[in-house]
Amino acid sequence: MTQPFELPHFYMPYPARLNPHLEEARAHSAEWAREMGMLEGSGIWTRADLEAHDYGLLCSYTHPDCDGPALSLITDWYVWVFFFDDHFLDMYKRTQDRAAGKAHLDRLPLFMPLDLSTPVPEPRNPVEAGLADLWRRTVPAMSGDWRRRFSVATEHLLNESMWELANINEGRIANPVEYIEMRRKVGGAPWSAGLVEYATAEVPAAVVGSRPLRVLMETFADAVHLRNDLFSYQREVEDEGENSNGVLVLETFFDCSTQEAADTVNDILTSRLHQFEHTALTEVPALAAEKGLAPHQTAAIAAYTKGLQDWQSGGHEWHLRSSRYMNQGATSPAAPWQGPTGPGTSAADVAALLATAAAERLRAYSHVPFQQVGPTLLPDFHMPYEVELSPHLDATRPRLTAWMHSAGMLAEGVWDEDKLAAADLVLCAAGLDPDATLAELDLASRWLAWGTYADDYYPLVFGTRGDLAGARLATARLSACMPVADEPVPVPVTGMERGLADLWARTTAGMGPEDRIALRRSVDEMTESWLWEMSNHLQHRIPDPIDYLEMRRATFGSELTLSLARRGHTPAVPPEVYRSGPVRSLENAATDYGMLVNDVFSYQKEIQYEGELHNAILVVQNFFGVDHPTALRVVHDLMTQRMQQFEHVVANELPVVYDDFALSAKGREAMGAYVRDLQNWMAGILNWHRHVDRYKPDHLARRAHGFLPDRPPLAPRLGVH
Numbered sequence: 001m002t003q004p005f006e007l008p009h010f011y012m013p014y015p016a017r018l019n020p021h022l023e024e025a026r027a028h029s030a031e032w033a034r035e036m037g038m039l040e041g042s043g044i045w046t047r048a049d050l051e052a053h054d055y056g057l058l059c060s061y062t063h064p065d066c067d068g069p070a071l072s073l074i075t076d077w078y079v080w081v082f083f084f085d086d087h088f089l090d091m092y093k094r095t096q097d098r099a100a101g102k103a104h105l106d107r108l109p110l111f112m113p114l115d116l117s118t119p120v121p122e123p124r125n126p127v128e129a130g131l132a133d134l135w136r137r138t139v140p141a142m143s144g145d146w147r148r149r150f151s152v153a154t155e156h157l158l159n160e161s162m163w164e165l166a167n168i169n170e171g172r173i174a175n176p177v178e179y180i181e182m183r184r185k186v187g188g189a190p191w192s193a194g195l196v197e198y199a200t201a202e203v204p205a206a207v208v209g210s211r212p213l214r215v216l217m218e219t220f221a222d223a224v225h226l227r228n229d230l231f232s233y234q235r236e237v238e239d240e241g242e243n244s245n246g247v248l249v250l251e252t253f254f255d256c257s258t259q260e261a262a263d264t265v266n267d268i269l270t271s272r273l274h275q276f277e278h279t280a281l282t283e284v285p286a287l288a289a290e291k292g293l294a295p296h297q298t299a300a301i302a303a304y305t306k307g308l309q310d311w312q313s314g315g316h317e318w319h320l321r322s323s324r325y326m327n328q329g330a331t332s333p334a335a336p337w338q339g340p341t342g343p344g345t346s347a348a349d350v351a352a353l354l355a356t357a358a359a360e361r362l363r364a365y366s367h368v369p370f371q372q373v374g375p376t377l378l379p380d381f382h383m384p385y386e387v388e389l390s391p392h393l394d395a396t397r398p399r400l401t402a403w404m405h406s407a408g409m410l411a412e413g414v415w416d417e418d419k420l421a422a423a424d425l426v427l428c429a430a431g432l433d434p435d436a437t438l439a440e441l442d443l444a445s446r447w448l449a450w451g452t453y454a455d456d457y458y459p460l461v462f463g464t465r466g467d468l469a470g471a472r473l474a475t476a477r478l479s480a481c482m483p484v485a486d487e488p489v490p491v492p493v494t495g496m497e498r499g500l501a502d503l504w505a506r507t508t509a510g511m512g513p514e515d516r517i518a519l520r521r522s523v524d525e526m527t528e529s530w531l532w533e534m535s536n537h538l539q540h541r542i543p544d545p546i547d548y549l550e551m552r553r554a555t556f557g558s559e560l561t562l563s564l565a566r567r568g569h570t571p572a573v574p575p576e577v578y579r580s581g582p583v584r585s586l587e588n589a590a591t592d593y594g595m596l597v598n599d600v601f602s603y604q605k606e607i608q609y610e611g612e613l614h615n616a617i618l619v620v621q622n623f624f625g626v627d628h629p630t631a632l633r634v635v636h637d638l639m640t641q642r643m644q645q646f647e648h649v650v651a652n653e654l655p656v657v658y659d660d661f662a663l664s665a666k667g668r669e670a671m672g673a674y675v676r677d678l679q680n681w682m683a684g685i686l687n688w689h690r691h692v693d694r695y696k697p698d699h700l701a702r703r704a705h706g707f708l709p710d711r712p713p714l715a716p717r718l719g720v721h
Contacts (some may be wrong), residue, residue, distance in 0.1 A: 003326050004234055005247075005259040008266040010227070011273055014309045016317035019060035021068035026056035028072040029079050036133065037126040038083045044090055044126075045083065052323040055079050061314030062192075063307070066199040073137060074195050080130040081157065081188065087127055089240060105158050111135060112151045114144065142198065145205045150194040157191045175638045176624065177545045179249045180222060180268075184546065189221030192311060200307035201300035206291055211532075212283035213301070215547065219276040220308045222546070224315060226269040230262055231325035253637075254630070264624065271544060271623065273312070280305050367542055367622060369611030375697050376603045376617070377629075379636040382643050385679040387687040388434035389427075392441045396426045400445045407502065409450075409495035414457050419703060422693040425449045431684025433677070443506060447564065450499045451526070451557050454478075457496060458530045459610070463537055471534055475527045482520040484513055507564075522559040529554035533614050542613045542622045549592065555614065556598065558591035561681070572670035577661050582653035589646040590678040594685040596639045600632070601689040605700050643682070650675055 019025075030050060033039055039047050059075040066074070092101035104127075111120050111132040116139065123129035139147050174182065184190070197203060207213050229236075229246035236242040243249075246268075251261035284305065288298045320327050390396075404410050404420055429436070429444040436444060462471035480490050481501045492498040500523075508516050529551055536543060543551070553559070577583060599616040606612035616638075620631040654675070658668050693699040 003328055004238065005262045007230060007327070008263050010266065010316060011270040012313055012316050013273075014313040016061050016313040017064035017310065019064045019066065019071055021071045022056055022060040024068045025059060025071045025075040026054070029056055029075040032076050032133075033079050033083070036080075036130040038079070038130065042087075042126055044087050050079070053082065054318075054322055055082065057321065058315070058318040061317045062311040063196070063199040064310055064314065070199055073134075074199060076130075077134055077138075077195060080127070080134060081191070083130065084127050084158070087125075093240065093242075108158055109151070109155055112154060114139075114147050114151065116140065138198065143202060143205070145208070146194070146197060146202055149208070150191070153191040153194050157188050173243045173252045174249055175641050176249055176253050176634060177549070177620065177638050178641055179244070179246060180226075181546050181549065183225045183244070183246070184218055184221045189224040190217060192224065193217045193220060193308065196307040196311055197304055201303040203301060203304050204293065204297045206297075207287060207293070207301070210287055210291075212279055212287045215279045216276060216284070216305060216308060218546070219272045219279065220312065222272040223269050223276065223312055226265050226272070227316060227319065230265055230269075231319040231327060233258075233262070234326040235324070250624075253634070254624075254626070267625065268623065275544060275547070276308070367540070367613065367618070369607075369613075370609070371607060373604055373608045373628065376600060376632060378600065379632065381597070381636075381686060382640045383683060383686055384643070384647065385683040387431050387683040388680065390430035390434050390436050390441050392436070392438045393426060393430040395438060396430070396441045396445055397424075399442055400426050400449055403442075403446055403502075404449060404453075404495075404499075407495050407499040409453050409499055412457075412495050414460055415453055420449070422699050422703065423449070423452060424688070424692045424694075425452060427691060428684060428688040431687050432681050434680060434684075443503070444564075446499070446503055447507075447560075450496070450503060451560070453499070454496050454527070455530065455555070458534065459537070459612070463534050466538055468531070468534055468538060471531055475524075475531060478527050479520065479524050482516075482523060484516045484520065519560075519563050522557075522563040525554045525559050526557045536613055540613075542619060545616075545619050545623050548614065548616065548619045552595050552599075552614070552616070553588070553591055556591065556595040558587075558595070561591065562587055572664070572667045573674070574661065574663075574667070577657065577663065577667070577671070580657050580661075582649050582657050586646060586649045586654070586675070586678065589642045589649065590682055593639055593642045593646070593682050596635055596642070597686050597689055600635060600639075601695040604697065605695055609700055646678070646682075 030047065033045070033050055034047075039045055039050060055078045056075050059071055059078055063071060063074055088101065088104070092098070092104065107121065107124075107128065108131060111123070111128055112135050113120060116136065120132055121128075123132055139150075142150070203213060226246055233245055233247045236245050237248050246265045247258065247261045250256065250264050251258050254261070254264075256264075284301060288301065293301075319325050401410075401417060401420060404415075410416055410420065425448040426441070426445045429441055429448055433440065433444055458471060458474075462468070462474070474494075474496070477490050477497060478500055481492065481497055482504045483489050489501070490497070492501050508519065511519070532551055533555060596616055603615055603617050606615045607618060612618075616635045617628065617631045620626065620634045621628060624631070624634070626634075654671065657663075658671070663671065689695060
């Protein structure tokens with residue numbers, strides 16, 4: 001069969017190495033698969049199929065340093081996961097039987113108890129039998145923290161099949177940004193990273209959730225998935241009829257040839273590997289120093305990082321050799337340079353490596369700021385909800401101005417009354433909560449004004465001076481202005497500090513310690529994310545779309561917004577309802593819609609007048625190598641998908657959540673009110689952007705800040721009084 005495109009040159013700086021226990025793993029996995037019922041008689045595989053796929057070779061390449069028993073166990077896991085994939089394809093994807101597929105998936109978590117003394121059901125098929133056996137053999141060697149993480153990663157891996165089946169049923173091909181995000185969340189690479197820990201060293205629990213370790217895993221995942229998309233396009237798209245393939249997504253959305261789409265996927269893959277390297281060499285060592293990790297803990301992170309690198313190079317080598325994928329011509333170096341040959345040397349094509357790497361590495365750092373871009377041609381926004389405004393709108397405007405003066409936020413050279421009026425944050429608050437009392441609208445307007453002012457303050461005061469140390473100090477002091485109990489607080493010396501101290505006192509009056517902790521965490525998440533933006537500016541680095549979206553939720557204050565919105569609906573709604581997948585999906589869809597609205601309206605303000613690097617349109621332009629109108633189309637499509645996801649969850653998934661948690665009538669009513677709050681929030685955000693002067697060309701030409709204040713604000717000190 002003719003290949004649909006020529007495989008590109010791959011950036012792979014780490015040579016693959018082969019584990020010496022290869023034959024032991026091959027023999028063991030073949031016998032184990034027969035015992036589990038995966039071979040003759042299964043209707044899915046024969047012994048010849050298993051030998052042709054050669055998962056022993058895959059695991060020997062991806063885990064070159066572990067001992068024989070560990071390699072055999074890991075190989076059994078990969079035999080199981082690929083058998084599961086082919087079994088699900090044959091039983092449920094080809095038949096389009098979504099109900100039966102869901103019933104099959106719903107049973108599998110029962111075979112992964114965190115406590116091994118918990119009884120498990122009797123396996124009904126080879127998938128269940130294999131999972132039960134593997135779980136029993138694997139988890140005793142690992143901590144409870146690792147068990148929980150690996151269990152979640154395995155469930156996400158299994159749930160990918162339902163997402164793919166739903167897309168096949170709908171005939172829908174994902175948005176490019178949505179695809180990369182979802183592929184990471186439900187794809188197999190986070191699961192593979194868990195087995196890397198098993199083979200190398202367990203990551204210390206103290207840093208598992210940190211941004212550097214999260215980025216390592218996520219960039220690893222993206223690179224693994226995108227590489228697999230290139231090699232598996234022919235099998236997945238032409239044979240299986242799947243829509244979940246990155247090459248298909250790009251060729252469909254950008255209306256380009258399959259070859260062009262494949263080359264672009266490879267560019268993205270290269271970009272993710274560069275991000276991995278950057279994080280491993282800069283952020284991870286800084287994290288170890290910041291957390292004061294012991295030498296053995298630092299060594300564990302280093303071993304894990306090296307294990308992820310080994311997986312990348314080994315996985316690539318296996319794709320070149322497995323009968324499962326199209327790989328014709330991929331092992332032949334195109335460059336005339338003659339070097340070593342044999343296993344592990346496909347990455348030694350030096351000319352190709354340099355040709356593909358340099359441009360991709362420079363792209364994220366080569367943007368020219370303050371380009372003349374002009375106003376964005378606004379698209380037709382999908383907004384199914386009507387905006388309503390609080391009747392206290394006019395009364396609150398002068399009250400907000402007086403409060404901003406009293407806090408000193410109009411006397412530091414960043415804002416004045418004209419800029420406050422151009423932002424009209426009261427209009428925003430009046431749309432977000434149309435039923436608010438005068439006091440509630442006062443409080444909401446002040447939170448919005450404080451957050452917007454602070455968001456302008458950081459890049460203008462600290463960013464233009466490259467003063468990351470000053471920004472860190474200011475962030476620490478802001479956190480100290482939010483006491484949970486009776487701890488001492490600093491005397492406020494800036495408008496930001498005075499404003500936050502006042503808001504904290506007003507908002508937390510009568511609030512319990514747990515709610516105070518949650519609220520402070522949401523504010524800290526927002527202010528600390530501004531440091532991430534500053535760090536990117538100092539490096540002149542445009543983030544990739546997924547890193548941007550996840551951090552943009554923080555820079556936009558999404559968790560703060562949600563935390564304040566939930567206040568009126570507890571305790572009628574238990575915390576576990578808010579933690580459920582559908583509710584988090586609902587909240588992410590709403591907040592993503594709002595922040596993308598902001599990026600569309602603020603494009604000229606940020607790119608032309610402020611030299612900003614953190615705007616979704618610019619991020620998409622840079623990452624996919626497209627022009628402004630095409631990037632706008634990607635962002636607009638993503639906004640529409642987010643809104644449709646919101647509507648889908650409300651109509652189809654929330655009723656199931658209510659039943660699953662046996663939510664009372666009062667709780668259901670409270671959740672209904674919370675949904676309406678989110679609907680008002682999205683409608684109010686869009687209405688506010690349409691009407692305020694803050695983003696209009698005439699105001700930007702007259703007042704856009706591209707300057708430093710006449711005098712620096714007072715230098716805060718961290719000491720408390």
